Amino acid sequence: MERLILNVKKREKGELLEKGLIPGVFYGRKEKSTPISLLEADFMKAWKEAGESSIIFLSGAGKDIDTVIQDVQFHPVTDRALHADFYVIEKDRKIKVDVPLQFIGESPAEKNGLILVKVMHEIEIESLPADLPHQIEVDLARIVDIRSQILVEDLNFPEGVKPSAEKDEVVLSVTEAREEEPETPPEEVDMESIEVMKKGKEEAGDETPEDKTSEKKNG
Numbered sequence: 001m002e003r004l005i006l007n008v009k010k011r012e013k014g015e016l017l018e019k020g021l022i023p024g025v026f027y028g029r030k031e032k033s034t035p036i037s038l039l040e041a042d043f044m045k046a047w048k049e050a051g052e053s054s055i056i057f058l059s060g061a062g063k064d065i066d067t068v069i070q071d072v073q074f075h076p077v078t079d080r081a082l083h084a085d086f087y088v089i090e091k092d093r094k095i096k097v098d099v100p101l102q103f104i105g106e107s108p109a110e111k112n113g114l115i116l117v118k119v120m121h122e123i124e125i126e127s128l129p130a131d132l133p134h135q136i137e138v139d140l141a142r143i144v145d146i147r148s149q150i151l152v153e154d155l156n157f158p159e160g161v162k163p164s165a166e167k168d169e170v171v172l173s174v175t176e177a178r179e180e181e182p183e184t185p186p187e188e189v190d191m192e193s194i195e196v197m198k199k200g201k202e203e204a205g206d207e208t209p210e211d212k213t214s215e216k217k218n219g
Helices: 040-050 191-205 209-218
Strands: 004-010 021-028 034-039 056-059 065-074 081-088 095-104 115-118 122-127 136-139 170-175
Touching: 004 040, 021 040, 021 065, 034 040, 040 065, 040 081
Parallel strands: 004 056, 021 081, 095 136
Antiparallel strands: 004 034, 021 034, 056 065, 065 081, 095 122, 115 170
């Protein structure tokens, strides 16, 4: 597997960063937490290429360090990276990472108007660092009708790679397209009948208390 390289620099906690740099940290089972700084542009390039499932070599930290990206904090508005966590891997020890699913091919069911429901977009796997796949491909050609589905057990995992999910968990299913019901136009209001009703109530309301008393006496 191709190993990406990131140039980093150790930093003191609370140290102000120069423009263009973001804070980060690396740590591991046998490695203490060490604050670092790195160029945001370099990190974003590595993040897009590696995600969380490719090995990244940190250069400039004082020794050779192979890591995977453990966590990234992004700005909620600008989506710029604010902080990055790197987990130091051990070559002979298995690790768990989330690997993206890459949906490939064309589905006959989709061509016939059915809707594909992607239940999973990534899947957690466990393997030695050297065996980490960058992605897992999902072939849509096997989705032919409404009864078709893809389960975890249907995916092709490289040798030495084991999924954490149960084999019968659904990765992708199929549903029928909903037909939009035509909108019912609002009923037209008869303004003349409303006016007549309103007038009738007004005439009934014109009767005075004296008129009602007189009616009672006459009755």
